[in-house]
Amino acid sequence: MLKYYNELLYFAQKLVGDKEKAKDIIQETYSKVLETQNKREIKNQRAYLYKVAKNVAVDEAIQNQKLQTAVYEESEHLTQKHEQPEEIAIKQNQEELFMQIVNKLPKRAREAFILYTIDEYSRKEIGKIMDITSNAVEKLIKRATLKIEEELAKKGF
Incomplete structure (x- = not known):
């Protein structure tokens, strides 16, 4: 799972606009994922890490009462669902799995x-x-x- 650290950090930094906050988010993300991993199997670790990182960033925004601004600005800067990093990761993993089966x-x-x-x-x-x-x-x-x-x-x- 550590192999995704740098791309997750970049993703979080884009979400919050601050490298130090992004590091905190990723640290909390790995902590939550490791707790979950002990309880159940995670089939797609990369996609799961992205989803948790996004949730942690949203939770932090709520705690800092910045959600209203974030939601308003988000609608102007939303990317298509198929362009979002977690969707790209899921698609790549599905394609890899498909080709493994074909092979x-x-x-x-x-x-x-x-x-x-x-x-x-x-x-x-x-x-x-x-x-x-x-x-x-x-x-x-x-x-x-x-x-x-x-x-x-x-x-x-």
Whole structure:
């Protein structure tokens, strides 16, 4: 979890505008996350750290009675949800997990799946490339898809 310290510090500093306050926020964030980690498993540590850091910053703003100004200004400077650091981290982790699952597929199923979904070849074209029938391609893609769905379900997606 310490590998995320610098990016979390930067994130907190952007939230509060003060490096020393940001350090305090990150220290409290790690403290809270370590307490939570002892009670339950945290699947996506990076995203969880971002969420806790944001909550700690908001709590501090409330305590300092600066929330009214922060909320008003926040609406002018909001980024799209998909551009927020915690959303980017979640998406990257999901993509990494997906590729790990794809890479664990049997060679022929993986090849057919990648050619179909990523390279966008037709089943007929894949059949020619792999020197198999279109039906065989269909079965390989279906098996790969089912295996990926099964693995994602095990991971809670």
